Amino acid sequence: MSADTPPLPLRIRGLAKSVPGGRVLFEDLNLDLRAGEVVAVTGESGAGKSTLLNLAAGLDSADRGEIEIAGQALSRLDEAGRTRLRRDRLGFVFQAFHILPHLTLAQNTALPLVLAGASGEPALARAAELLAAVGLGGREADFPAQLSGGELQRCAIARALVHGPALILADEPTGNLDPETADRSLGLLLDAARSRSAAVLLVTHSARAAEAADRILVLGRTGLTDRHGG
Amino acid sequence: MAADPPLSRTLLGWMVRGEWRAHPVRTLVAVLAIAVGVALGFAVHLVNRSALVEFDAAVRSVSGAADLRIEAVSAAGFDESLFPVVARLPGLAAVSPVVEVPARTADGRSLTLIGVDPLRAARVTPALAAGSGAGFGAGGALAFEDSVWLSPALRPDGDGTFAVLAGGHRIVLPVAGGLPSVEAGRRIAVADIAAVQQRFDRLGRLTRLDIALAPGARPETVAKAIAARLPADARLSTPEAESRRTGDLSRAYRVNLGMLAMVALLTGGFLVFSAQSLSIARRRAAFALLRVLGLPRTGLFLQVLAEGAVLGLLGAATGLAAGAGLAWGVLGLLGGDLGGGYFSGSRPALDISPGWAAIHAGLGLAVALAGSLFPALEAARAAPALALKSAGQSGDPRRRPALLPAVGLGALGLAFAFAPPVAGLPLFGYLSIALILAAGVAAMPWLARLLIAPLARIGAPVPVRLAAARLAGAPDQAAVALCGLVASAGLMAAMGLMVASFRGSVDDWLGAILPADVYLRVAEAETAGLDTALQARLAALPGVGRLEARRSLTLRLAADRPAVVLLAQPLPAGASAPDLPWRRGPVPAAPGETPVWVSEPLSRLYDLKPGDTLDLPLAGGRSPVRVAGVWRDYGRQFGALAMDRRDYVRLTGDAGANEAGLTLAPGAHLPDVLQGVRAALPPDLAAQTEVAPAGEIRRAALRIFDRSFAVTYALEAVAILVGVAGVAATVSAQTLARRREFGMLRHVGAGRGQILAMLALEGAFLGAVGAVAGLALGAAMGQVLIQVVNPQSFNWTMDTRWPLGLLGGLAVALTLASSLTALLAGRSALSADAVRAVREDW
């Protein structure tokens, strides 16, 4: 890799993981994500989709293999380093939104900036830009209780992008939304990510959601297989 | 990559403000819990300190800059020939002879009449060198004779004179001036020493020599030289001994109050702990999210701890202000001893020191931090991925809680109960109580499971089973909710048990020491009072069956200890010992020996038991006496000893009396006898004499007892309120967190009423479990109070009485209160949208 080529947002080699009971989830998982690329991972319940996300986020450790986020190998980082990496390089979108109920939308959106040491004012201003980009302009001071599910997910998308991450990990982002809202939210997430050159690893049951991705991979015991190329 | 800020102040601000916006009441309760503890602790400290400062100042204004003091062991004083002997010793700059006469004003209030030679006093105690200006002006000093100088608290009578009542005399003296240097509130009148000696029958006697050392003189050397020349009826006292003695007067009482305040603060700490625990359990998902988004483990730990610190700081600040206000009110209302009766006649000013305020604020902060420490560790330990998925769930219900730590703490507590006092204070006793309390709280998860598990098995209506199952499923949460309640209920029960036992024992004691029908007491008359002719006249009054005249006087057995009381009383006909509430003995004395019977405090303070001998400083000599028994006494904390009045008269020649008990003749009419006794006394003497029926004295004594414990009860009630507030906060927190559960129950067809009933029952179960555990804990701590703390603090013992009504009422009240708060919390939770609650549960 030449010096002027930016490292891949996500590079997984030979990843193996089994659950505490001994059941093997996958034995040799390999994946490369380029900047701005959206990859959907589908699979049966219990296949280990969420575990894959946890491993990619450095919240769980693999039995074997290596994960690199923006060129940094997770196995070579200690816990503080992984936390820092999450804070600076990763964005998260959850099925249950996880918008803190007692913070305003702007504060929720600004959390990654504040966690990185930004002070309140500039962080909130940046959050307001992102909220405007996801169609929540002017609602910075609202509390989550005043929002619909779709609006909450849009806020979560703004939060996932606010600090300019290399990679967004999205765990069933449409799972709690009606189909129409789900389409709009997902479109918003993917458009925003692509326009900011952030890669997205999208874990979902929903074939409809998966269709929006550049590639669709199926998680199985051997690892990831291309649904079409399969 | 940017350096990690361990704690983002922006984030802390957002989280704290968000939490407050969301749960203002709960946050307020946690703040108030700390505030109440700090306020009580600080108020008790301020009152004590102000009282001590005042007391100290009072002692100083009377003894001035005296470096040493020679004091009479009793009111009879010592021979004045000691004065020149001491004055000639080398190393002394000045010696001021003093005659002190306890007296009353015409309106019956007490004052101290001090006779000094102002020319001498000017060089030792300038505040008392009345009329002598800067102390040397001979003119004023010489005009002294037969006049009186008054402290600011005293006012001349209408015509510029001042009437003093003492020892049965009423003496009117012209007022010559004031004593501006004597503290406001002190009731002191100063007159010329010669005039006082002459007019108050003190010729040839002194009560005190105030001594100023020469520059460079070594106090020990001088003290040794003085000690070698002291007669039996005088004792040398240093300022240290002096302040130790005055401090002793109320020390045990003050320490007890201080401990109670600490208990309130501790209860507040438990409340912060339970509030923080619940708040963290509730926000597990939020914390997990923050961890995922990039908050380091230490950052989260600090975040939670900082939230506790903010609570603690707010609580401490509120508490300091409230404490100062409380102390101010208490000082104004009850005086420096909180109604305990140790300092009489003075209203000390509030004395606030920044250092001590900081200490109390720091205690509040420390308690809040300690209460947040375990929740913060727990929050930081949680694995974020798992927590994010299973937010809102806590621990595995099948895991058995550990009992060993509780057993260890309890065993240690029990062991400490057997430790001796430290510096006259039951420090290990308190430690024992604290450990038992900690053991009780530590045992709560185990105990909650033990007490709640059977509930799950009872066949009962649906709400009962639901409630029982719910509690049995989450005993740890129940334990968290209970710890504040158990702590406060336990302390309340312990205190109730102790006070009931004390009061019952005092009641019995009053019955035993007041066998006669009517009692007569001449105030401020230790050296005079009822002469033999008057005693005979009183005994011969119609309706009086028998008169037992008694001499009661204070004796100083040790310079650094408060004076003890000597009671010279007649023995019942044919008996070899008086009728007293015996603890040990009485044993007969050998022929030729003088028996005395010592009170329990005296026996403990001076380590005396039957058979021991003692030298009593009587009439200028030392009279060897033998201890022939120990009796229970609650009236004289620093000790009393009784002797046969015939022995007393033989040893001292003093056949006078200042107290008498009258037994009515059969058929006599009490009011007539009272009237007759009062009429038989000479008018000057009558003005200083109290005549009261035994029943009235007994009622008054119990009234004083109840009043002095009123503050104790008030402190306890506050602790209970804090505890119940803890239950309210816990239940409402859990209820709100369980909205989804209620929504589900509504969906599957449970009625709103059934859910409310379930909540009320849960609250009641919690309250009942807390009450049972608290009472059990309280019984143990109460026994430590009764068997260890009281004997070590006050040197008296008591018999245990079980205040079943109080304890039962406490249990019922706690159950009801906790049920009611659960119900109230549930009502607000149920008003939320149940359907929405389910949808949130993905």
Next chain:
Amino acid sequence: MGALTRRILMAAAAGAALPPAVAHAAPTFAPVVPGRRLAFPRDHGAHPDFRTEWWYLTGWLETASGPLGFQVTFFRTRTGLGEGNPSRFAPRQVLFAHAALSDPEVGSLLHAQRIARQGFGLAEASTSDMDIVLDDWRLAREPSGRMRARAGGDDFTLDLALAPTQSLLLQGQAGFSRKGPQPSQASWYYTLPHLEVTGDLVRRGRTARVRGRAWLDREWSSTLLDPRAVGWDWTGINLDDGGALTAFRVRDARGRALWTGGSLRTGDGRLWTAPNGAVAFEGGRTWTSPRTGAVYPVAPSVRLQTPQGERRWALTPLFDDQELDSRPSGGPVYWEGAVRIPGGRGYLELTGYAAPLRL
């Protein structure tokens, strides 16, 4: 005579502040009437029936660093109080004492004092010979006639032996000394001039042997001053030729002499007693106190009209600031200091200059 200052203060204050109930019971004091013959050593001792009495030592000491003035004075006052009180503390007699040192190097007076009611052996004045005890101070006469004086305070301690070198000098008529226009205004007054002093002076922890020459005034009375008097001047000088000069005048509000007196005993022992009007204090340099603003004639000339003609001595103070301000302890402000004349050394007392002495 110098002790008038304090005597008057005490008597006045005691009388004025006396409560009415006690005032009427005031005792009668022994009057000073001429004709009695003084007898010694009895009259060296105290005369408790009289209202006031003093033993007044003044003199010069020689030290390695030059001459010093000193005074050691004991007073006894019968207060008129407590006469009927059997208490041993009854304040019938009060003793007090002053000591002062005039050191030119210090430039102002060093001063110490004691006061106590008589009794308990701690404050006593013998009625049989000179023996006054006041706590740790003492003035006593040995059978040989030699006296011992011990006094001091924080700044200095004097422990002196004073041996008479001449016979006793009876002032006035055989000791009866008029002080005012009324015959009752008089005192018993005798002097022991030319006392040879040896002893120790302790200052700042160092003991120095000193020698010197002193003057003892003894006086007792019950009524002394005329109501019009506002102050007086007094001097007593040991003349180098063995003579002794005594002079006093009582002043009224306009500075005129109400009464004067004094004596001159020449070195050969011949005594001349000055009748009223034969003594004058005249002019000379004044010194203004920076503390009180009082203007003192610190260097007066003393003029005597003797039968042999007028004699005049110009007095020079050892140093100017020998003012004693005893107001903080309830006394007056006056000037009392060591003075010298050509051919003699002694003491000068100037009272009533800061404020009139009120009776």
